[in-house]
Amino acid sequence: MSDFDYDLFVIGAGSGGVRASRVAASHGARVAVAEEHRVGGTCVIRGCVPKKLLVYGAHFAEDIHDARKFGWDVPDCTFNWDVLRDNVLAEVDRLEGLYGQTLDSHKVTLFKTRATVVGPQKVRLADGKELTAERILIATGGWPHVPEFPGSDHAITSNEVFHLDALPKRIVIAGGGYIANEFAGIFNEFGSKVTIVNRGDTILRGYDEQIRDRLLQISMTKGIDFKFNAPFQSIEKQEDGTLTVHLENCEPIEAEAVLVAAGRVPNTKGLGLEEIGVALDEKGAVVVDATNQSSVPSLYAVGDVTNRIQLTPVAIREGQAFADSVFGGKPTLVDYANVPSAVFSHPPIGAVGMTEAEARNRLGSVRIYTSDFRAMKNVLAGRNERALYKMVVNEATDQVVGLHMIGPDAPEILQAAAVAVKAGLTKADFDATVALHPSMAEELVLMK
Ligand code: NDP
Numbered sequence: 001m002s003d004f005d006y007d008l009f010v011i012g013a014g015s016g017g018v019r020a021s022r023v024a025a026s027h028g029a030r031v032a033v034a035e036e037h038r039v040g041g042t043c044v045i046r047g048c049v050p051k052k053l054l055v056y057g058a059h060f061a062e063d064i065h066d067a068r069k070f071g072w073d074v075p076d077c078t079f080n081w082d083v084l085r086d087n088v089l090a091e092v093d094r095l096e097g098l099y100g101q102t103l104d105s106h107k108v109t110l111f112k113t114r115a116t117v118v119g120p121q122k123v124r125l126a127d128g129k130e131l132t133a134e135r136i137l138i139a140t141g142g143w144p145h146v147p148e149f150p151g152s153d154h155a156i157t158s159n160e161v162f163h164l165d166a167l168p169k170r171i172v173i174a175g176g177g178y179i180a181n182e183f184a185g186i187f188n189e190f191g192s193k194v195t196i197v198n199r200g201d202t203i204l205r206g207y208d209e210q211i212r213d214r215l216l217q218i219s220m221t222k223g224i225d226f227k228f229n230a231p232f233q234s235i236e237k238q239e240d241g242t243l244t245v246h247l248e249n250c251e252p253i254e255a256e257a258v259l260v261a262a263g264r265v266p267n268t269k270g271l272g273l274e275e276i277g278v279a280l281d282e283k284g285a286v287v288v289d290a291t292n293q294s295s296v297p298s299l300y301a302v303g304d305v306t307n308r309i310q311l312t313p314v315a316i317r318e319g320q321a322f323a324d325s326v327f328g329g330k331p332t333l334v335d336y337a338n339v340p341s342a343v344f345s346h347p348p349i350g351a352v353g354m355t356e357a358e359a360r361n362r363l364g365s366v367r368i369y370t371s372d373f374r375a376m377k378n379v380l381a382g383r384n385e386r387a388l389y390k391m392v393v394n395e396a397t398d399q400v401v402g403l404h405m406i407g408p409d410a411p412e413i414l415q416a417a418a419v420a421v422k423a424g425l426t427k428a429d430f431d432a433t434v435a436l437h438p439s440m441a442e443e444l445v446l447m448k
Pocket of ligand 1: 175202264341344
């Protein structure tokens with residue numbers, strides 16, 4: 001028995017923290033976790049999960065419309081935000097309960113309170129109680145970044161968007177990344193007038209240019225407005241509650257809601273890390289090595305708080321690798337190559353590996369294959385919306401080094417195809433695979 005209260009004290013019960021806690025406990029460690037908000041963290045409570053449910057809810061707008069072309073006599077339908085919001089929030093409550101049960105069944109002690117670090121092996125809870133642990137894991141995630149400008153407090157972030165009292169007739173969304181494009185699609189399908197306002201002229205930086213252009217073009221056709229090179233100046237609240245958004249290089253825009261989606265910052269403020277000598281980078285992220293260890297040897301960090309790849313499955317892998325390495329006697333490093341990602345826009349994007357531009361820079365000679373097609377379902381529905389699949393191949397080895405897709409169900413298809421890219425398969429391997437007809441995914445093995 002060690003002299004410490006716990007073998008491991010985890011701060012933050014999100015995706016990375018919960019995984020690390022329960023795996024460490026299953027390896028026999030005495031584990032406690034502190035969570036100041038809700039068990040489940042960003043993904044479960046105010047991110048991936050409720051967002052995806054809203055995406056499903058939103059897409060019915062197109063399905064209901066298209067069903068008429070498939071012979072269904074669909075009466076005019078109306079959408080009730082309160083019903084969807086409350087059902088989604090109830091599902092979030094259910095999942096939060098399950099996460100709590102998981103911790104409980106692994107005998108992890110849960111402190112539903114804020115904890116800060118007061119020593120390399122000591123934490124303090126909000127009520128002042130101090131606890132010791134041989135190791136401390138920081139898994140506090142990230143927090144929406146709201147740039148400072150007059151009236152910024154009138155804006156909401158992805159934390160509040162799931163709780164809106166009413167569906168806004170008009171919404172301005174600041175930013176051009178994941179959250180901006182996903183919520184632009186959601187609100188547009190629900191019938192809100194959506195304007196995306198971006199400080200630069202690029203949406204979804206990091207994604208393949210052709211795929212980004214296709215989303216922009218389809219989004220505009222669906223009625224989403226884009227203002228580029230238009231940084232926010234201020235938000236003014238009118239007497240009737242309407243918000244007037246003042247921008248550089250643009251006329252003011254009126255809206256019922258303004259959503260700021262300008263990236264997320266690591267959640268380290270006030271945690272006491274710098275005071276005990278933990279190195280943070282310029283964004284406040286905990287600097288860790290490949291084993292998730294910080295500059296203070298007893299202190300580790302996983303997930304968004306380390307600002308490596310801000311994705312839930314990556315945080316889960318890091319939490320698992322940490323627990324297996326430190327408590328399970330199985331040293332494990334996370335492999336960050338070919339991590340697939342998706343944007344749940346309308347239509348969605350899925351991608352893995354290098355973009356065309358990256359591959360040209362890194363490999364020199366590449367072959368590019370594209371398939372630009374209208375999904376069969378869209379043709380019958382009269383929906384003029386083309387999917388685009390793009391394959392990036394290393395000329396020297398024939399290896400497929402990147403796949404980029406926009407179109408119906410692209411993330412579902414991409415997840416399976418990512419296995420082939422991760423395995424280093426070649427274009428010839430894709431060609432040797434017989435098409436599954438009729439499907440959209442068959443385009444992947446038919447590219448000429
Ligand atoms: P992103 O990093 O995707 O996009 C941020 C956007 O905000 C960019 O357009 C950026 O512009 C702009 N921006 C950044 N700083 C400022 C500023 N000071 N003023 C004005 N605009 C600014 O962030 P999100 O907030 O959309 O999402 C946060 C993270 O959450 C993502 O990076 C992703 O890792 C994760 N996420 C993942 C999802 C998924 O996997 N489907 C869904 C939602 C979130 P510029 O391009 O010029 O830098």
